[in-house]
Amino acid sequence: MVAGGVGEGDSYGGYRTRLVETLQSKGVRDLSVLRAIQMVPRHLFVPESVRHRAYDDAALPIGSGQTISQPYVQARYLELIGLTGQEKVLEIGTGSGYQTALLSLVASMVFSVERVAGLAQSARTALATAGIRNVTVLVGDGSLGWRPFAPYDAILVSAASPEVPAPLVDQLAPGGRMVIPLGDRSSQVLTLVERLADGVRTSTIADVRFVPLVGEFGFRQE
Numbered sequence: 001m002v003a004g005g006v007g008e009g010d011s012y013g014g015y016r017t018r019l020v021e022t023l024q025s026k027g028v029r030d031l032s033v034l035r036a037i038q039m040v041p042r043h044l045f046v047p048e049s050v051r052h053r054a055y056d057d058a059a060l061p062i063g064s065g066q067t068i069s070q071p072y073v074q075a076r077y078l079e080l081i082g083l084t085g086q087e088k089v090l091e092i093g094t095g096s097g098y099q100t101a102l103l104s105l106v107a108s109m110v111f112s113v114e115r116v117a118g119l120a121q122s123a124r125t126a127l128a129t130a131g132i133r134n135v136t137v138l139v140g141d142g143s144l145g146w147r148p149f150a151p152y153d154a155i156l157v158s159a160a161s162p163e164v165p166a167p168l169v170d171q172l173a174p175g176g177r178m179v180i181p182l183g184d185r186s187s188q189v190l191t192l193v194e195r196l197a198d199g200v201r202t203s204t205i206a207d208v209r210f211v212p213l214v215g216e217f218g219f220r221q222e
């Protein structure tokens, strides 16, 4: 399924196993999430210049002033939205495409929106090289969501917003879950938003630091 993933004999398998162990030691328990980390060749999603650090539990620069998030934070995201493998998911902020790849293994269908066209294109290439097919990368302002394929069972926002963008709440299915970092440009709180029959429930999870969501319902300018 995932070329270069576990069992495919690429030379990075041992590094991925060590990364999985690191995440377990930090408290990640969800087996489908740990399996996805073991499977996805993260080195395909980072630039050549930082490839030797691809399996560190660290955020890394990916160009255009953006970063690939720390694997621990990405694993926590996936645990929080608690997918069963059946869901249609919207991701905002494709970046490198690594989180998209993890999502593709724990959901049924993934739509991912990125505002920087060059990043979207390299993410598409990396996803195709990894043999991942149940993903569509779109270019646009993800603070508006992506209405044509709504509603979504889960929405994962990997850029920081001052507040929850209203279109994203609209596009979340009843019972759906969204994770989003909320705050100012320098620090945020990872927040879980659940859509209930009679409104939304929000819970705060942990302090995080993401690049800004730049768009109509995010930060207005860089």
Ligand code: SAH
Pocket (backbone or CB within 6 Å): 062, 066, 067, 068, 069, 092, 093, 094, 095, 096, 097, 098, 099, 100, 113, 114, 115, 116, 119, 140, 141, 142, 143, 158, 159, 211, 212, 213, 214, 215, 216, 218
């Ligand atoms: N999950 C990503 C991390 C991406 S960093 C990874 O694994 O690599 C956040 C990304 O959000 C950046 O690529 C940035 O360009 C993008 N972004 C910022 N504002 C956006 C918007 N309004 N719509 C879509 N993408 C946006």
